[in-house]
Amino acid sequence: MGENTANLTNLAIFVSGRGSNLRSIIDSCDHGILRSLARVALVVASKANIHALQIAESAGIDRYVYSRDIPVTTLLAVLEEHEVGFIALAGYLRRIAPEIVRKFERRIVNIHPALLPKFGGKGMYGMRVHQAVIESGETISGVTVHYVSEEYDAGQILAQETVAVEENDTAETLADRILQIEHKVYPVAIADALRNLKR
Ligand code: GRF
Numbered sequence: 001m002g003e004n005t006a007n008l009t010n011l012a013i014f015v016s017g018r019g020s021n022l023r024s025i026i027d028s029c030d031h032g033i034l035r036s037l038a039r040v041a042l043v044v045a046s047k048a049n050i051h052a053l054q055i056a057e058s059a060g061i062d063r064y065v066y067s068r069d070i071p072v073t074t075l076l077a078v079l080e081e082h083e084v085g086f087i088a089l090a091g092y093l094r095r096i097a098p099e100i101v102r103k104f105e106r107r108i109v110n111i112h113p114a115l116l117p118k119f120g121g122k123g124m125y126g127m128r129v130h131q132a133v134i135e136s137g138e139t140i141s142g143v144t145v146h147y148v149s150e151e152y153d154a155g156q157i158l159a160q161e162t163v164a165v166e167e168n169d170t171a172e173t174l175a176d177r178i179l180q181i182e183h184k185v186y187p188v189a190i191a192d193a194l195r196n197l198k199r
Helices: 020-031 051-058 072-081 098-103 127-136 171-198
Strands: 009-015 038-045 062-065 084-089 108-112 140-147 157-164
Touching: 009 020, 020 038, 020 051, 020 171, 038 051, 038 072, 038 084, 038 171, 051 062, 072 084, 072 098, 084 171, 108 171, 127 171, 140 171, 157 171
Parallel strands: 009 038, 009 084, 038 062, 084 108
Antiparallel strands: 108 140, 140 157
16 A cells, blocks of 8 residues: 655755765654654755765655755745755755745754754864864763754754763764764654644
8 A cells, every 4th residue: 555645744854965864864754753744855965976965866865956056046946846844954064045044934953963052153063063072171962953043053952962972082983972863863853843833
């Protein structure tokens, strides 16, 4: 019997690199908590030739490379064409245009590999976040999922989970441990955000 996809929200996942969070969201739509709620309808990449696009391709998901010279109105049209109802940023490194933020109010989230509001803001991405945590001497870091607003990393927090910083951690070892938690937390937070919309 075919699956009933009529009630599923179409997700667009925005990526810029590796795509491991994209992978965990696809898996969750296939057989996890997102299964009864959503499907990945589109992957938007800030550049071509990134691993995340290969993941999307092998999962048979439509892909759109949104390079700098493309106007935001074109991106909005592509999102509309795919009937996108919710956006999840997953390692996306470009600023989101205010037009998108406004159109997708409460329908756009991001994941950040630290406990916001600390260690966030412009320029705080990738290993820089973990390096800053270690240099600060913090003993706890973690994961934050937040709604996206017009300011970097400043929207309302939807979910957080802590991860202990070990004495001998490097930025890399801490990043690896946090990433494992990201893969669990993000699909659950997206599910919560989708349920919040139905309330
Ligand atoms: C993750 O650490 C995420 O928190 C941050 O960028 C990284 C993306 O990793 N925003 P991946 O591309 O999902 O593997």
